[in-house]
Amino acid sequence: MPDYPIGYEPIGTVALLTNPRSGYGSARHATERALSHFNKRGVESVAFTAMTAEDNGRLIRQALDDDDFDAIVVCGGDGMINSALQETADTGIPLGIIPAGSGNDTARHFRIPMDPGAAAEVIADGFVTTTDLGRVSDDNGQSKWFATLLGCATDAYASRRADSLTWAKGPNKFTLAIAREIIRPTTHTYRFELEGVRPIPFLSDAENARRIARDGEIPDDGRVVIERQVGMATFGNTRCFGGGRAVCPRADHRDGMLDFTIAELCNPLMYVRYFNDFGSGNHADVPFVTSYRCRRARVECPAMRTAAHGDGEPLMRVPFTVEAVEAAGRYIVPAP
Structure with missing residues (x-):
């Protein structure tokens, strides 16, 4: 360690x-x-x-x-x-x-x-x-750091849209942007190659059952490949983005890992029904959420037309590798 x-x-x-x-x-x-x-x-x-x-x-x-x-x-x-x-x-x-x-x-x-x-x-x-900090790197050796979360799918499109909503203020800007995107979600096929996958502690039985049903048990080598259409796909070094939306509610910024939350592609009405539970981090009863914890991941999606957004900023276009870098950041914070 x-x-x-x-x-x-x-x-x-x-x-x-x-x-x-x-x-x-x-x-x-x-x-x-x-x-x-x-x-x-x-x-x-x-x-x-x-x-x-x-x-x-x-x-x-x-x-x-x-x-x-x-x-x-x-x-x-x-x-x-x-x-x-x-x-x-x-x-x-x-x-x-x-x-x-x-x-x-x-x-x-x-x-x-x-x-x-x-x-x-x-x-x-x-x-x-x-x-820890997150780091995303392309195939040419260019790298960018992020502190909080990296959005790779509809969440990236929502971050881009939020930048254009100059009349909206505060967290409401991202709420409006994500609402607009989930009405007409992108339907790209993504490939995620996860490495160093570990179980997430205290994940509910329902969440574990959904993950196993979709992608099977975690293999001994810790490598999981996911290839399908998804709604949101977010790697988290910390828990929240968009002004406090807990998309990766169990992320730990000192474990050398990234939490990976997928909001599966589904009927937009399903997103609306569970919007508050999803944003509050109460994912146990949200049927379209699949969660992982990994050390790094390779992300590919030839059809994606915007950069993945980290900390709300456009950072890197696919394909890229995203990873947790241990002890790379130092902040001045309130004493415990």
Whole structure:
């Protein structure tokens, strides 16, 4: 097992990156609140403005090269956190979060306060935890990191649609987008080659029975191949996306594994009937859900016309390999 160090670390100087357009402009106010709290706590902060993911990456690389900062702090949503992870993953530098986005699923998972002042206090306290991250790689050697979940099917199309719903705010944006997609779900055939498959602890008898009926028992070599049309197909390092929808309710960010949830293709009315149970993580009685836990997976779907989305951002087109990378992420979080 890898080492997952946790504990207090001195936070004297931080690089604070903000996209003022995040959260429909709320990030600007959140940044001002955070800077005020840092000043009161004696934390020196250098503020940077990043209007795009490219700006964010360039500024973080600059901050890392300077080697003057105890932590990188982002004020924004899951997309901005994702762009920061592309630079901070596997470096040992802790990432602090001032939530100011639409879904804020990364912050929710780590119990980071939504109030920017309280979130800044957490960063100043300096309790750091180590976690796994997800990594998706194409056949050309290009890789992207993600913190929460990676959507590969209708969930990817829904994330793309949510980006276009500029008039909708907060978690309602993704709810509307997924509702639109399940009315006319895509009917592509996917191939998933799962490796290192293990049983999910505490999975209900009903869920286990559905999995066995569809795909058989888990073989001794831990390799499972699934090839069929599916509705949603989500790999989870953490539990939720879309503003708190627990699609992978048993995912553990410190087990070196990804949970894999399939929402089987079915009548759209079935999705509507069980929509709240599915989103709340109560999958025991949801007949179209199949769940796995694996170390890595190969995903293929020649007909898919959008990229798989991780942390709500387009990351990689099929075919690709997705895997859990142990102890690759470090976050500043509330002390337990």
